[in-house]
Amino acid sequence: MNDLGSPLRLDSTEAPAALSNEDAISLFALARRGHAPELPAPAYERRLHLHDLGAITALIGVVPIAGYSGAEAERNLADAAWLAPRVRRHAELVNWTMRWSPVFPAPFGTFYKSFESLTEFMRANERTVAAFLDRVADKDEWELRAAAKFDSPDLMDQLACKARPEWRALSKGVRYMRLCRDRDAVLDFGRAEAAAIVRGYVAQIEPLTAAVRELAPGRNADPKAGEPVARYALLVEKANAGKLREAVRAIGGSAEHVAIALSDPLPPFSFRPDLAARN
Numbered sequence: 324m325n326d327l328g329s330p331l332r333l334d335s336t337e338a339p340a341a342l343s344n345e346d347a348i349s350l351f352a353l354a355r356r357g358h359a360p361e362l363p364a365p366a367y368e369r370r371l372h373l374h375d376l377g378a379i380t381a382l383i384g385v386v387p388i389a390g391y392s393g394a395e396a397e398r399n400l401a402d403a404a405w406l407a408p409r410v411r412r413h414a415e416l417v418n419w420t421m422r423w424s425p426v427f428p429a430p431f432g433t434f435y436k437s438f439e440s441l442t443e444f445m446r447a448n449e450r451t452v453a454a455f456l457d458r459v460a461d462k463d464e465w466e467l468r469a470a471a472k473f474d475s476p477d478l479m480d481q482l483a484c485k486a487r488p489e490w491r492a493l494s495k496g497v498r499y500m501r502l503c504r505d506r507d508a509v510l511d512f513g514r515a516e517a518a519a520i521v522r523g524y525v526a527q528i529e530p531l532t533a534a535v536r537e538l539a540p541g542r543n544a545d546p547k548a549g550e551p552v553a554r555y556a557l558l559v560e561k562a563n564a565g566k567l568r569e570a571v572r573a574i575g576g577s578a579e580h581v582a583i584a585l586s587d588p589l590p591p592f593s594f595r596p597d598l599a600a601r602n
Contacts, residue, residue, distance in 0.1 A: 342385065342436070342437060342438075345387055345388060345389060346369065346385050346386065346387060346388060347385075347386055347388040347391070347434045347435065347436060348383050348384070348385060348386075348434060348435040348436075348437070348438065348441055349368065349383060349384045349385075349386045349432075349433065349434055350381055350382075350383055350429040350433040350434070350435065350441065351382045351383065351384065351413060351416040351417055351420070351428075351429055352381070352382045352416065352417045352420040352426050352427060352428050352429055352590075353379055353380070353381050353382075353426070353427035353429065353445070353452050353456075354379065354380055354381075354382065354420050354423075354424035354425070354426050354427070354456065355378065355379065355380070355424040355425065355453075355456050356375050356376075356377070356378055356379055356380045357380075357423075357424065358423070359373060359380075359420075359423050359424070360422070360423060362382075362419075363415075363416070363419060365384065366412050367384075367386065367408075367409055367412055368384030368385060368386050369384075369385045369386065369387070370384065370385045371383070371384050371416075372384070372385070374438070374441060374442070374445070376442060376445040376446060376449060377445075377446075377449045377453075378449060378453045379445060379449055379452050379453055379456070381441065381445060382416060382419075382420050383435075383441065384416075386434075388434070390405075391432065391434065409431070410431055413431045417429075417590050418590070421590060424456070425456040425457075425459045425460040425461075425462075425591075426456070426459075426590050426591070427452050427455055427456060427591075427595060428590040428591070428592055428595070444598075448598045451596055451598060452598070455594075455595065455596055458594075459558065459591045459594065461560060461561050461562075462533055462558050462559060462560055462561065462591065463558075463559060463561060463564070463588035463589060463590075463591070464556055464557065464558055464559075464588070464589040464590065464591045464592060464593055464594065465556075465557045465559055465564075465567060465585055465586055465587075465588060465589065466538075466554065466555070466556055466557070466585070466586040466589065466593075467521075467524075467525065467554070467555045467556075467557060467571065467583060467584070467585055467586075468540075468541075468551065468553075468554050468583065468584050468585075468586070469517065469518075469520075469521040469524075469540075469551070469552050469553040469554070469581055469582065469583045469584075470543055470548050470549030470550055470551050470552060470581070470582050470584075471513065471514070471517040471549050471550055471552045471580050471581045471582075472549040472550070472580050472582075473510060473513050473550065473580070475580065476499075478513075478580055479502060479506075479509065479513075480495065480498060480499070480502065482509050482512055482513045482516070483498060483501070483502045483505075483509045484498070485512065485516070486508065486509050486512035487501075487505070487509075514550070514552050517552040517553070517578075517580070517581050518552050518553045520577070520578050520581050521552065521553035521555075521581065521583065522553070524571075524574050524577070524583060525555050525557075527570065527574060528557070528567060528570045528571065528574075531559060531563045531566050531567050531570060532557045532558060532559050532563075532567075533558045533559065533560060534557075534558040534594060535555055535556070535557055535558070536555065536556040536558075536593050536594065537553075537554075537555055538554040538555060538556055538593065539554065540552055540553055540554050541554055548582070549580075549582060552581070556592075556593035556594065558591060558594050561588075564588065567585070568585060571583060571585045
């Protein structure tokens with residue numbers, strides 16, 4: 324029996340020890356089957372494994388299920404002090420997998436009741452996962468975010484005249500009064516215009532990408548940074564990373580009220596096929 328510092332590598336033909344009623348299998352990532360460096364020592368897991376099936380392998384941990392089910396789970400998932408280190412751990416294990424294979428990152432909190440149910444899931448999706456891993460080999464996901472500031476009176480006046488061309492003939496004072504009345508509509512127009520500006524930016528850098536996916540704008544933790552207006556996932560060859568950064572830097576100041584930012588490279592979360600629908 325291996326100790327906790329020496330995780331097992333299991334083949335689907337083996338008969339792993341049955342889980343206790345207090346344990347479950349947490350799936351962190353799927354990767355290509357092959358040589359991998361020594362696994363990290365378990366942290367919140369009782370044990371880590373690489374579970375092989377055909378061309379793919381699953382990085383999994385045996386975890387105590389109590390913290391993730393029932394009333395205790397509701398308390399824990401609402402407790403940042405409990406949740407945050409486990410989410411970080413999940414990300415660390417996905418990033419560890421990326422060191423030696425393209426990766427299909429599993430969402431945090433993906434559990435299986437037994438090795439048999441995990442193996443069944445992997446068998447049903449082996450071809451889809453293997454094709455995805457081939458597609459994302461030597462590529463990273465980058466997130467491009469855009470925020471706009473609508474706090475300038477002159478900008479709001481310009482937007483109002485674009486949204487309501489007939490207002491151009493009015494005095495600035497009258498336009499201001501009408502802007503106060505129709506501010507929400509003018510802001511909606513400004514958001515749409517800012518999103519269109521960002522679409523133009525993305526079109527400029529698209530030749531550097533293998534795929535682009537538009538995401539929901541999300542929220543901005545810092546109101547001073549502006550209002551989120553657009554967000555894109557970019558699948559990019561590692562060899563093009565420098566060119567991508569330079570292209571985003573070059574177009575970043577094209578519109579004074581729209582600021583764009585590029586994340587660090589990420590696992591390809593946004594480009595995963597929906598495996599659940601294939602089971």
